[in-house]
Amino acid sequence: MKKEYIIPIFVPNLGCPNDCTFCNQKKISGETTNVTPDDVRETIEYYLKNFKDDNKYVEVAFFGGSFTGIDVDVQKGLLEAANEYIKKGKVGSIRISTRPDYINKDILKMLKKYNVKTIELGVQSSNDYILNKSRRNHTFKDVQKASKLIRRYHFNLGHQMMLGMQDSTEIDEINTAKDLIKLKPKIVRIYPVLVIKGTALEKEYNSGEYTPLTVEQAVERAKTITYMFRKKGINVIRIGLQNTEEITDPKQEKSEVVAGPFHPAFRQLVEAGMWYDSIAEKIKNINTKVKTIEIKVNSEDINNVVGHKKENIIKLKELYDLDVVVKQDEKLKPGKFEINVLETFQ
Numbered sequence: 001m002k003k004e005y006i007i008p009i010f011v012p013n014l015g016c017p018n019d020c021t022f023c024n025q026k027k028i029s030g031e032t033t034n035v036t037p038d039d040v041r042e043t044i045e046y047y048l049k050n051f052k053d054d055n056k057y058v059e060v061a062f063f064g065g066s067f068t069g070i071d072v073d074v075q076k077g078l079l080e081a082a083n084e085y086i087k088k089g090k091v092g093s094i095r096i097s098t099r100p101d102y103i104n105k106d107i108l109k110m111l112k113k114y115n116v117k118t119i120e121l122g123v124q125s126s127n128d129y130i131l132n133k134s135r136r137n138h139t140f141k142d143v144q145k146a147s148k149l150i151r152r153y154h155f156n157l158g159h160q161m162m163l164g165m166q167d168s169t170e171i172d173e174i175n176t177a178k179d180l181i182k183l184k185p186k187i188v189r190i191y192p193v194l195v196i197k198g199t200a201l202e203k204e205y206n207s208g209e210y211t212p213l214t215v216e217q218a219v220e221r222a223k224t225i226t227y228m229f230r231k232k233g234i235n236v237i238r239i240g241l242q243n244t245e246e247i248t249d250p251k252q253e254k255s256e257v258v259a260g261p262f263h264p265a266f267r268q269l270v271e272a273g274m275w276y277d278s279i280a281e282k283i284k285n286i287n288t289k290v291k292t293i294e295i296k297v298n299s300e301d302i303n304n305v306v307g308h309k310k311e312n313i314i315k316l317k318e319l320y321d322l323d324v325v326v327k328q329d330e331k332l333k334p335g336k337f338e339i340n341v342l343e344t345f346q
Contacts, residue, residue, distance in 0.1 A: 002057040044082065121157075123161050125172065161189070161191070164212055195210070219269045239270050249262060268307075292324075297326065
């Protein structure tokens with residue numbers, strides 16, 4: 001099986017017609033200058049030198065901004081630079097992210113020519129009121145139209161949604177997940193809203209108009225949404241923003257985060273919480289008072305079973321007076337586990 005690698009290239013604010021209330025791409029990406037074809041080549045060369053596996057699949061990903069809203073000649077220049085490495089056999093494909101209202105047949109034909117394989121749409125919500133409140137300047141009908149076109153032209157469809165937008169409730173976010181599932185994306189990213197410096201949302205936060213989710217609230221909502229996508233076989237490839245020098249704990253001096261559910265291991269909190277729920281459910285069904293159990297899992301899952309800073313082990317002890325032994329078992333597929341009772345109370 002080939003090891004998959006992503007070469008990220010950030011194009012902050014290029015092609016984006018407006019600043020959404022929550023957005024400051026230059027702060028989020030850490031990039032402040034426009035990207036040139038030479039920058040693309042330099043970035044690809046740098047990453048290729050540092051990838052060690054011979055048996056690998058490499059994808060170049062243009063993140064940030066709205067790629068298909070960029071001047072067409074600039075788009076072609078960046079894509080051509082990346083496509084050179086596909087022609088050489090050093091890169092397998094290209095991925096872009098863009099706005100749903102910046103997709104049409106001509107754009108898709110051009111992207112196909114340059115070996116773009118995956119198109120991710122910044123959806124955020126399926127509720128038009130919430131989209132308008134955040135100044136997205138598109139509707140969910142745009143998402144539906146773009147998604148169907150992308151799939152019709154045989155691209156991999158990706159969606160990005162947010163938790164904790166202005167006036168958004170958990171029900172709104174569950175409904176968004178339901179609406180996205182109907183559009184059959186292959187991949188999804190889930191981002192809890194953070195209050196970033198220099199955004200309209202920061203002003204609303206400072207004035208008391210906006211209250212961000214707590215980490216605990218964001219984790220619970222992300223768990224619910226992740227369950228929904230996985231049940232339908234949709235791959236959730238990211239939960240939470242990437243931790244960088246700028247996107248970090250608000251207490252850090254260089255942090256651009258003012259407030260919100262930031263955590264350096266946010267995805268692990270979500271994954272570990274889902275594992276805890278599954279394990280606790282099985283324990284409740286054991287028809288005896290258990291003192292010690294053994295949990296067998298694939299090595300890939302051990303960290304999430306134990307939890308961030310052993311949180312799951314501690315919670316099981318506090319709530320069930322239960323000691324837990326976690327053992328690695330490669331016979332079990334990732335995501336599967338077995339529980340064995342080692343000791344019961346007399």
